[in-house]
Amino acid sequence: MTTADELLGRLSGLDADALAKVLAHRPDVLEEPWPRRLDVVAARLAAPPSIDAALLALPMPLVQVMRTVQLCYALGRRPAPVEEVARLLGAADVDSYVDELAERALLWRDTDGITLPEPLHRNSFGPEGLGQPVANLLGELGTSRLAKLSRALGLPDTERKPQLLLGLVRFFRDGDAVRELFADAPEETRKLLLDMADGVPEVEGLAPAGWAFDHGFLFATYFGTVAMPIEVSLALRGPDHQLPFTPEEPPLPVTHTGAEAAEAASSAAALRLLDRVSAILDLAAAEPLPLLKDGTIGARLVKKIAKDTGGTPAEIELAIDLAAQAGLLVADEPPPPGRGRKAAAPTLAPDPDLARPAPALLYRLLLTTWWDPAPPEFETDVEALVRRLVVRLLARLDPGDAVTDVGALTRLAAWHAPLLPTDDLAGHVEGALAEAELLGVVAHGAVTAAGRALLAPHTLVKVTDELVSRARTTALFGTDLTAIVPGSPDARLAALLDRVADRENQGTATSWRFSPASVRRAFDQGATTAELLDDLRAVAAGDLPQPLVYLLNDVARRHGEAQVIEVASVVVGEPAVLAELAAHRKLAKLGLRAVAPTVLTSTVDAARTLEALREAGYAPTRHAADGSIVLPARDQPSPTVAVRDPEPGELPPDPAAHAERLLTTPATGPALLRGQLARAMSDRYAGRLTPKQQQLCWQLEAGLPVDIAYGDEHLVIAYPELDGDILDVWSLGERTYRRLELTRIDLAQASTPVSRA
Numbered sequence: 001m002t003t004a005d006e007l008l009g010r011l012s013g014l015d016a017d018a019l020a021k022v023l024a025h026r027p028d029v030l031e032e033p034w035p036r037r038l039d040v041v042a043a044r045l046a047a048p049p050s051i052d053a054a055l056l057a058l059p060m061p062l063v064q065v066m067r068t069v070q071l072c073y074a075l076g077r078r079p080a081p082v083e084e085v086a087r088l089l090g091a092a093d094v095d096s097y098v099d100e101l102a103e104r105a106l107l108w109r110d111t112d113g114i115t116l117p118e119p120l121h122r123n124s125f126g127p128e129g130l131g132q133p134v135a136n137l138l139g140e141l142g143t144s145r146l147a148k149l150s151r152a153l154g155l156p157d158t159e160r161k162p163q164l165l166l167g168l169v170r171f172f173r174d175g176d177a178v179r180e181l182f183a184d185a186p187e188e189t190r191k192l193l194l195d196m197a198d199g200v201p202e203v204e205g206l207a208p209a210g211w212a213f214d215h216g217f218l219f220a221t222y223f224g225t226v227a228m229p230i231e232v233s234l235a236l237r238g239p240d241h242q243l244p245f246t247p248e249e250p251p252l253p254v255t256h257t258g259a260e261a262a263e264a265a266s267s268a269a270a271l272r273l274l275d276r277v278s279a280i281l282d283l284a285a286a287e288p289l290p291l292l293k294d295g296t297i298g299a300r301l302v303k304k305i306a307k308d309t310g311g312t313p314a315e316i317e318l319a320i321d322l323a324a325q326a327g328l329l330v331a332d333e334p335p336p337p338g339r340g341r342k343a344a345a346p347t348l349a350p351d352p353d354l355a356r357p358a359p360a361l362l363y364r365l366l367l368t369t370w371w372d373p374a375p376p377e378f379e380t381d382v383e384a385l386v387r388r389l390v391v392r393l394l395a396r397l398d399p400g401d402a403v404t405d406v407g408a409l410t411r412l413a414a415w416h417a418p419l420l421p422t423d424d425l426a427g428h429v430e431g432a433l434a435e436a437e438l439l440g441v442v443a444h445g446a447v448t449a450a451g452r453a454l455l456a457p458h459t460l461v462k463v464t465d466e467l468v469s470r471a472r473t474t475a476l477f478g479t480d481l482t483a484i485v486p487g488s489p490d491a492r493l494a495a496l497l498d499r500v501a502d503r504e505n506q507g508t509a510t511s512w513r514f515s516p517a518s519v520r521r522a523f524d525q526g527a528t529t530a531e532l533l534d535d536l537r538a539v540a541a542g543d544l545p546q547p548l549v550y551l552l553n554d555v556a557r558r559h560g561e562a563q564v565i566e567v568a569s570v571v572v573g574e575p576a577v578l579a580e581l582a583a584h585r586k587l588a589k590l591g592l593r594a595v596a597p598t599v600l601t602s603t604v605d606a607a608r609t610l611e612a613l614r615e616a617g618y619a620p621t622r623h624a625a626d627g628s629i630v631l632p633a634r635d636q637p638s639p640t641v642a643v644r645d646p647e648p649g650e651l652p653p654d655p656a657a658h659a660e661r662l663l664t665t666p667a668t669g670p671a672l673l674r675g676q677l678a679r680a681m682s683d684r685y686a687g688r689l690t691p692k693q694q695q696l697c698w699q700l701e702a703g704l705p706v707d708i709a710y711g712d713e714h715l716v717i718a719y720p721e722l723d724g725d726i727l728d729v730w731s732l733g734e735r736t737y738r739r740l741e742l743t744r745i746d747l748a749q750a751s752t753p754v755s756r757a
Contacts, residue, residue: 002046003046003117003118003119004039004042004043004045004046005042006117007041007042007045007046007105007117008038008039008042008667008668010105010108011038011041011042011105011667012038012667015663016656016659016660016663017656017659018103019659019662019663020655020656020658020659021103021655022045022103022104022105023041023655023658023659024655025054025057025103025104025105026045026050026053026054026104026105027652027653027655028044028049028050028053029041029044029045029050030653030655030658032730032735033718033719033730033737034653034658035658035662036665036669036721036728036737037662037665037666037667037668037669038662038663038667038668039667039668039669041662045105046117046119048119051106051119051120052380054104054105054106055106055419056380056385056417056419056420057417058101058104058417058418058419059249059415059416059417059418060246060249060414060415060416060418061097061245061246061247062097062100062101063418063419064089064243064244064245064246065085065089065094065097065098065101066101066106066107066120067122067125067127067128067243068080068085068088068089068243069085069107069114069116070116070120070121070122070125071088071122071125071128071130071230071243072084072085072088072114073116073121073122074121074122074123074125074133074230075133075173075230075231076135076169076173077113078113078115078116079110079112079113079114079115079116080113080114080116081112081113081114082094082095082098082109082113082114085098085114088242088243089242089243089245090242090243090245091245091247097247098114106120107120123136125230126201126202128243128244129198129199129200129201129233130201130230130233130234131201131202131227131228131229131230131233132201132227132229132230133229133230133231134168134169134172134173134216134229134230134231134232135165135169137219137221137227137229138165138168138169138216139165140219140221140222143159143161143164146161146164146165146168147159147164149168149214149215149216150164150167150168152214152215152216153168153171153181153215153216155167155168155171168216172216172229172231172232172235173231175231175234175235175239176239178231178232178235178236179235179236181215182217182235182236185211185212185215185217186211189209189211189212192209192212193209193212193217193218193228193232193236194236196218196228196233197228197232197233197236197237198237201227201228201230201233202221202225202226202227202228203225203226204224204225204226216229216232217229217232246415249412249415249416250408250411250412250415251408252393252403252405252408252409252412253403253404253405253408254397254401254402254403255401255402255403255404255445256400256401256402257400257401257402257444257445257446258400259399259400259446260400261400261443261444262399262400262402262443262444262446262448263443263448263449263467264443264470265440265443265444265448266440266441266443266448266449266450266467267440267467267468267470267471268440269437269438269439269440269443270363270439270440270450270464270467270468271468271471271489271490272311272315272438273315273318273319273363273366273438273439273440274359274362274363274366274468274491275309275491275494276309276311276315276316276319277319277322277323277328277362277366278356278491279305279308279309279311280305280309280316280319280320280323280329281323281328281329281350281356283305283308283309284329284348284349284350285349285350288332288347288348288349289301289305289320289329289347289348289349290345290346290347291331291345291346291347291348292345293345293346295331295346297317297320297321299313302316302317302320305320310503314434314438315438318435318438318439320348322366322369322370323366324348325369325373325374326365326366326369326643327351327354328350328351328354328356328365329348329349329350329351330348330349330350330351331346331347331348332346332347332348332349333346334346334347354643357643359468359491360461360464360465360468360469361643361644361645362643363464363467363468364460364461364464364645365643366439367439367441367450367454367460367464368454368460370387370435370439370441371384371387371388371454372384380420380421382420382421382422382428383428383431383432385417385420386413386417386420386422386425386428386429386431386432387432387435387436389413389416389417390409390413390429390432390433390436390442391436391441391442391447391451391454391455392455393409393412393413393416394409394442394445394446394447394451395447395451395452395455397446397447399446399449400446401446402444402445402446403445403446404445406426406429406430406433407426409429409433410425410426410429413425413429433445436451440467441454449463449466449467450463450464450467457646457651457652458651461645471489471490471491471493472485472486472489472490472493473489473490473492473493473539474493474539474540474541475489475493475497475512475539475540475541476541476542477536477540477541477542477544477545477548478545479545479546479547480547481513481514481515481547481548481551482504482511482512482513482514483497483501483511483512483513483514484510484511484512485497485510485511489510493539494510496535496536496539497512498512499521499522499525499527500514500518500519500521500522500527500532500536501513501514501515501518501519502515502518514548514551516551516554516555519532519551519552519555520555520559523555523556523559528556529552529553529556532552533549533552536548569601569602569604569605569606569609570599570600570601570602571592571599571600571601571602571609571613571620572598572599572600573598574598575597575598578594578597578598578599578600579594581600581613581618582594582600584616586612586615586616587612587613587616589604589612590602590603590604590609590612591603591604606622607622610622650735669721669723670721670722670723671721674698674701675698675701676701676722677697677698677700677701677720677722677727678694678697678698680722680725680727680742681693681697681742681745681747683742689747693747696708696747697747700717700718700720700729701720703718703719704718705717705718705732706718708745708746708747709745709746710740710744710745710746711744715729715731715733715734715738715740716731716732716733717729717730717731717732717738717740718730718732723739725741725742725743726739726740726741726742727739727740727741727742727745728740
């Protein structure tokens with residue numbers, strides 16, 4: 001019986017509440033396409049990635065109980081007696097911990113003890129300072145070596161290997177017998193064995209210890225090391241030895257900083273991040289950001305953008321990283337260079353097909369990208385696990401309560417996730433806190449409403465809308481030609497002040513300074529004196545100071561005292577034709593001026609000049625600066641809003657609802673065999689499937705999504721199951737299962753397979 005089969009039997013005996021607990025603890029099981037039946041749930045629970053994810057989420061006491069059960073299994077106690085597990089841990093009662101592990105489907109309780117699924121059996125116990133079971137080490141020896149060891153231990157003589165192994169294993173599992181034999185060892189050997197039993201069960205380059213090898217206290221391994229069996233280590237530690245067990249979590253000192261202060265800092269951080277991301281997108285749209293050859297962001301680029309935008313390198317690095325992960329910035333890999341030419345660096349630029357989201361939606365996109373990034377393909381995303389753990393731990397505190405001792409928080413995180421594969425948990429915790437502060441998820445060591453909303457996604461839209469709306473809409477204008485915004489300015493106010501003044505400081509308050517150059521910049525962009533004065537008075541928290549009004553009027557009076565005329569395009573032709581064009585009434589809007597007998601200048605760019613001449617009945621051609629003809633460009637589609645908030649059905653699944661559904665459906669279902677779908681579909685086409693149609697059937701059977709026609713609908717389907725004349729499939733667009741009639745599926749209209757990526 002496989003682990004999945006055994007799990008299916010266990011799950012079938014659960015009620016809805018118990019099954020919902022399993023699904024809540026193992027959320028990856030409910031990932032799309034959500035499981036049809038309990039047999040699919042069991043298969044997913046038994047998959048190694050799911051088991052690994054469940055183990056990484058275990059707190060310290062559950063890990064210690066699990067390891068003790070595994071040790072009992074390695075020592076032949078199957079099922080593991082609950083009393084023996086409690087005795088090894090020195091605990092009065094471990095029932096509650098066993099029940100919690102059972103709720104995660106990592107083990108289950110039977111009348112005679114604790115049963116452990118096969119994937120969780122272990123043969124090595126290095127973290128516990130123990131080695132391998134003696135049965136494993138003995139299994140590598142030949143019959144003659146086993147017989148010699150048996151005689152040295154005074155065991156009954158036999159020539160059959162199974163009986164030799166059974167007798168030796170039984171001897172070493174008797175702690176009293178091992179300790180009695182150990183008392184006869186030479187003094188030097190006893191000291192060596194005690195040192196190894198104390199937590200170093202395997203060493204290299206061990207000095208000769210003939211007695212220990214002759215009596216099975218030490219074994220030479222295939223890898224050239226010397227190992228002590230688990231049974232010997234436990235026996236030498238004494239009958240009263242206990243394994244580590246820390247059921248109480250470490251203390252976490254807390255200080256109260258105030259919820260209002262934390263929320264104000266959160267709003268400022270959120271708006272500052274939005275400002276940085278918007279500035280980076282604008283810079284990248286004007287000129288793509290160069291990356292290093294390995295595709296990473298260079299430190300020089302980060303420093304330059306930080307200087308240009310007034311941000312810190314940490315803010316800019318996080319903003320670029322999140323914008324790229326969210327798809328707002330797209331990497332462009334240059335084509336391979338020609339022979340002898342240097343390869344161009346990859347660049348980052350905004351996606352031309354993606355319209356920039358509104359501020360609140362953009363903030364939610366950045367938050368969720370940080371919270372749940374795309375996982376790496378072949379490794380554990382420790383940073384994502386740590387940031388989620390840190391926010392969950394801080395969210396247990398009351399609003400406004402903060403943690404200032406990062407060391408204590410690190411110790412608490414280590415207690416809650418002792419199996420995280422990292423040697424620098426403190427560094428990960430500090431990095432998570434720093435990024436959380438920049439995002440507004442944590443402020444002054446306290447988790448904010450935005451951080452709590454990440455744990456309750458159904459509140460995220462409301463919380464972030466309120467947070468972004470807290471921005472200031474007015475500014476304080478001073479006689480020293482400055483404007484100060486206490487708090488965070490909203491996007492409209494910041495854009496206006498950035499247009500006419502230079503930003504100086506940013507923090508709890510943001511300040512701008514007006515100068516002739518900054519005001520001239522606004523006039524160069526088409527502003528008028530009346531327009532600027534009206535806009536500034538609309539955002540002023542009082543009257544505009546006279547020095548600022550004088551500055552605007554003075555710059556406006558001198559603005560344009562000399563003119564530099566830009567020629568948008570040039571028309572070249574015969575003098576007679578050009579004279580006709582210059583006098584043509586319909587072409588007056590082009591502002592044509594003769595600068596030579598064969599040259600006219602136009603105030604309109606080349607594309608619109610070309611269009612106007614053709615509308616007037618002429619047949620001009622368009623040329624580039626080098627004289628070559630420019631071919632007409634294809635129309636580019638306008639950007640589309642591809643970013644949106646999730647629909648209610650796209651939020652994390654409800655374990656209770658899925659448990660109710662799963663228990664009301666059959667536990668098992670039909671398995672689709674190779675070629676079965678093609679044979680069934682051949683009846684739809686009178687036994688004549690084209691090679692293309694056969695290929696689509698095989699791709700569906702292999703789990704590849706395919707776009708098909710179904711009546712008047714076009715569906716992208718995958719994961720088929722055949723039930724008579726009905727094909728049960730997952731519809732990717734509708735995010736649900738559909739039951740399709742074979743007679744209505746039109747493979748003739750099907751497209752090529754669709755990538756699930």
